[in-house]
Amino acid sequence: MRLIIEPIVRAALLEDLGRAGDITSEAIVPEEAEVGAVIAARQPGVVAGLEAALLAFELSEPTLQIERLCDDGARISRGELVARIEGRARGVLAAERTALNLLSRMSGVATATRALADAIAGSKAKIVCTRKTTPGLRTLEKEAVRLGGGANHRFGLDDAMLIKDNHIALAGGVRPALERAKRHAGHLVKIELEVDTLDQLAEALEVGVDAVLLDNMTPETTRRAVTMVGGRAITEASGPIRDGAPPRAPSRHFEEAAAPGGVR
Numbered sequence: 001m002r003l004i005i006e007p008i009v010r011a012a013l014l015e016d017l018g019r020a021g022d023i024t025s026e027a028i029v030p031e032e033a034e035v036g037a038v039i040a041a042r043q044p045g046v047v048a049g050l051e052a053a054l055l056a057f058e059l060s061e062p063t064l065q066i067e068r069l070c071d072d073g074a075r076i077s078r079g080e081l082v083a084r085i086e087g088r089a090r091g092v093l094a095a096e097r098t099a100l101n102l103l104s105r106m107s108g109v110a111t112a113t114r115a116l117a118d119a120i121a122g123s124k125a126k127i128v129c130t131r132k133t134t135p136g137l138r139t140l141e142k143e144a145v146r147l148g149g150g151a152n153h154r155f156g157l158d159d160a161m162l163i164k165d166n167h168i169a170l171a172g173g174v175r176p177a178l179e180r181a182k183r184h185a186g187h188l189v190k191i192e193l194e195v196d197t198l199d200q201l202a203e204a205l206e207v208g209v210d211a212v213l214l215d216n217m218t219p220e221t222t223r224r225a226v227t228m229v230g231g232r233a234i235t236e237a238s239g240p241i242r243d244g245a246p247p248r249a250p251s252r253h254f255e256e257a258a259a260p261g262g263v264r
Contacts, residue, residue: 001051004139009055011136012098022094035089037096039082039103046114047074047082048144049106053099054083061091073110073147105137106144113148126151128236161191162213168194174203182208192236201225209233218243 039053050072057064064087070076082103085092116127127150133141142152154160163177171177174193181191192211195201198221204212205228214225216239226235 002055005052006055006059008136008140009052009059009098009102012102013056013059013095016098017094022090025090025093029089029093031088031090033089034087035092036084036086037092038084039100041076041078041080041082044075044077045107045111046148047076047103047107048072048110048147049103049140050082052106052140053103054085056095056099056102057085057092060095061088063087064091072143075114102140105134106140106147109141109144110148113145113150117149128153130238131156161185161189163191163193165194165196165215168200174200175207178204178207178209192234195225198225198228201228205229205232211236213238215239217241 041047047070050068050070054066054068057066064085067084069081069083076082113127113129120127127145129142129145129150129152131138131154138155142155145152154162161181163181168174168177171180174195178191178193185191190210192213193200193204193209194213194215195204196215196217201212201214211234212225212229214222214235214237217225217237219241220243222237222241229235
């Protein structure tokens, strides 16, 4: 895991330290000053990103003594300690904000996922993440989803095919989009299709597909769609799943729409 996350943590530290380093601490804190610090939870939740956070301190000052008091994935209470750091004060201060940003962000993702996973406990459903991740932090955020009890969808555009509405529009329909995808895909590549209507779903099932993503459907339409599929494909549901016109989710304030002949 370190091999994967170290470049992310180094980039985050470099973003913060810039060209001259922590000029405030260098001006005020004596070079020989040492400090003892703890990281404690301000509210209950699920810990995630702790490995990345502690790595930030290690990279900032290799001589620091770092004690991990819990593991990623642990459920913690308000005030509970997750780590102790001792050593050169300048090194602690230089890494502090980067470390806490990573830890807070990932723990928030894990905690939110845990709440959803607990809500569906006892069912056969799974909470699955998307590619709507913070640029540069996808590996950490998807790990946080797993730590919170969720599962990962594809990691990028290269490990599975997901045919969305823009692909369907540019291909000229569900059938030609699926047929082209099948001709192109390797034998280990799964093909998923996003559908907005039951008519699209019926056409997809006729052609054949590994999975269908039921997008922004009402609960009743979702039930009908799952019945139509009848186990012939994996079913996923996304977007506001509620009766009436779905409101725009924050992540959907900006979107692109494709049509035959161009992208507008």
